[in-house]
Amino acid sequence: MTDSAHTPVHTEDEDYGLETPLAGHPEPLPHVVVVGGGFAGMATVKALKDAPVRITLIDRRVYNTFQPLLYQVATGGLNPGDVTYFLRGLRLKQKNVHVVHEHLVEADHQAKKIRLLNNHWISYDYLVVTAGVTTNFFGTPGAKEYAFPMYSRSQAMRIRDNLFIRLEKAAKSKRADDGLRVVVVGGGATGVEVAGALAELRTAGLAPAYPEIHGDAFEVKVVQRGGEILKAFAPKLRSYAAKELRHRGVSLHLGAGVAAVEREAVVLTDGTRIHADLTVWSAGVHPHEEVAKWGLPQDEYGRIKIGDDMQVEGLPGVFAAGDIAVSPSDLPQLAQPAIQGGALIGRNIEALLAGRPLGELRYVDKGTMAVIGRRAAIAEINLPGGRPLRLTKGTAWLVWLFVHIMSLVGPRNRVTTLAGLVTRYGFPFHRRPIPIVGDVPTVRPPKPGTSAG
Numbered sequence: 001m002t003d004s005a006h007t008p009v010h011t012e013d014e015d016y017g018l019e020t021p022l023a024g025h026p027e028p029l030p031h032v033v034v035v036g037g038g039f040a041g042m043a044t045v046k047a048l049k050d051a052p053v054r055i056t057l058i059d060r061r062v063y064n065t066f067q068p069l070l071y072q073v074a075t076g077g078l079n080p081g082d083v084t085y086f087l088r089g090l091r092l093k094q095k096n097v098h099v100v101h102e103h104l105v106e107a108d109h110q111a112k113k114i115r116l117l118n119n120h121w122i123s124y125d126y127l128v129v130t131a132g133v134t135t136n137f138f139g140t141p142g143a144k145e146y147a148f149p150m151y152s153r154s155q156a157m158r159i160r161d162n163l164f165i166r167l168e169k170a171a172k173s174k175r176a177d178d179g180l181r182v183v184v185v186g187g188g189a190t191g192v193e194v195a196g197a198l199a200e201l202r203t204a205g206l207a208p209a210y211p212e213i214h215g216d217a218f219e220v221k222v223v224q225r226g227g228e229i230l231k232a233f234a235p236k237l238r239s240y241a242a243k244e245l246r247h248r249g250v251s252l253h254l255g256a257g258v259a260a261v262e263r264e265a266v267v268l269t270d271g272t273r274i275h276a277d278l279t280v281w282s283a284g285v286h287p288h289e290e291v292a293k294w295g296l297p298q299d300e301y302g303r304i305k306i307g308d309d310m311q312v313e314g315l316p317g318v319f320a321a322g323d324i325a326v327s328p329s330d331l332p333q334l335a336q337p338a339i340q341g342g343a344l345i346g347r348n349i350e351a352l353l354a355g356r357p358l359g360e361l362r363y364v365d366k367g368t369m370a371v372i373g374r375r376a377a378i379a380e381i382n383l384p385g386g387r388p389l390r391l392t393k394g395t396a397w398l399v400w401l402f403v404h405i406m407s408l409v410g411p412r413n414r415v416t417t418l419a420g421l422v423t424r425y426g427f428p429f430h431r432r433p434i435p436i437v438g439d440v441p442t443v444r445p446p447k448p449g450t451s452a453g
């Protein structure tokens with residue numbers, strides 16, 4: 001039984017996305033409904049810019065999030081607005097899209113309709129599901145309660161606030177060992193980038209600002225189940241990254257997973273107990289559980305099964321892309337597969353409209369990169385012909401900076417992010433940049449009648 005059985009349902013079709021038909025089109029234009037305005041959904045919408053369709057883009061958030069730089073928000077390097085883009089801003093350049101701030105609840109593919117949380121049903125001619133994934137705690141006891149995930153803008157800001165709350169507390173404490181011990185769970189690119197940025201924050205930003213806190217009392221540790229960090233990278237790059245992290249005072253706990261997270265500790269599978277004032281969880285993702293209600297075939301991890309033409313298995317006209325989807329080529333859950341898959345969906349919808357055969361995804365793996373800190377990064381770039389170019393140090397850092405700035409949505413975000421990153425990494429101006437401070441509760445006198453304690 002679906003939850004619609006308990007709630008009144010508006011059966012009439014909402015007029016979402018109804019634009020005046022293009023000149024010369026007497027019929028209402030075909031309706032493309034895109035659920036999720038992330039990398040994949042935005043790519044589909046943009047690919048359909050000049051197509052004779054009306055598009056309804058539905059997202060439960062009002063903005064698109066550039067997740068690869070969320071850790072910069074979490075560690076005081078960037079402002080949240082630098083890495084998010086107002087989805088309705090799309091309308092300034094693309095008039096065939098209508099943006100709706102809602103949440104997909106269920107789908108009836110026989111009737112070609114979806115239901116939103118506001119109980120409106122929307123009919124579609126083509127449905128595109130690009131709703132992404134969410135944090136996977138792998139059922140680890142205490143992880144959901146005590147660890148901080150970093151999948152959204154608000155979660156990144158929560159981490160930043162807690163960093164500063166804890167630092168202020170330590171600065172007021174008389175105990176020499178009171179400080180900030182951060183444990184980062186997961187030694188993939190995200191975990192390494194968070195740890196590197198925290199080390200940067202400590203050395204360049206906070207050491208002078210918090211003379212009360214002894215240097216050793218601000219620790220950063222990475223916990224990784226496998227024997228090495230960054231397993232997606234070449235061995236030479238992995239060992240460079242590990243060396244750089246250690247050089248910057250990050251300790252690596254390799255070869256044991258997390259058995260439990262407690263309020264002030266992380267317990268490893270080998271029994272080690274690590275003191276943690278703040279545990280950042282960057283260990284894995286899985287599709288939202290609600291996907292099961294969307295009437296789509298799923299694999300054992302909950303991902304929607306699609307063909308190489310991006311259509312959902314057994315449902316012509318219904319497409320999926322990005323982290324939520326799995327094709328026969330089983331591409332990694334990264335931005336480029338989402339962008340390339342989303343763009344192909346746009347082209348394939350146009351092909352269906354024109355009666356042409358659908359194209360198949362020929363994924364172009366451009367490479368991968370991770371930043372460790374000031375003038376330190378690793379980059380593996382696939383040159384034409386398949387030869388990899390492996391870069392480290394300042395060169396990789398410059399490539400990383402260029403790629404990230406160019407990938408951001410919107411010119412203002414590119415300018416502010418460039419300014420933020422150049423400031424943070426001290427090139428060529430600030431040697432000791434002042435971090436963007438988190439919110440620490442205001443100190444106020446107690447209200448009359450309440451106890452001060």
Ligand SMILES: Cc1cc2nc3c(=O)[nH]c(=O)nc-3n(C[C@H](O)[C@H](O)[C@H](O)COP(=O)(O)OP(=O)(O)OC[C@H]3O[C@@H](n4cnc5c(N)ncnc54)[C@H](O)[C@@H]3O)c2cc1C
Nearest residue numbers: 036038039040060067068103104131132322323333334335
């Ligand atoms: C911290 C972090 C760092 C990362 N770093 C990198 C990196 O350096 N390089 C890289 O290539 N990849 C990186 N990734 C992965 C990359 O961000 C994802 O692969 C990419 O975002 C997938 O795009 P998507 O369109 O599938 O999903 P998303 O970009 O997640 O978009 C999904 C959208 O769907 C919306 N949505 C979800 N459920 C619903 C619903 N029921 N109804 C309506 N809307 C809904 C969400 O609000 C969201 O806007 C990182 C991810 C994270 C979390």
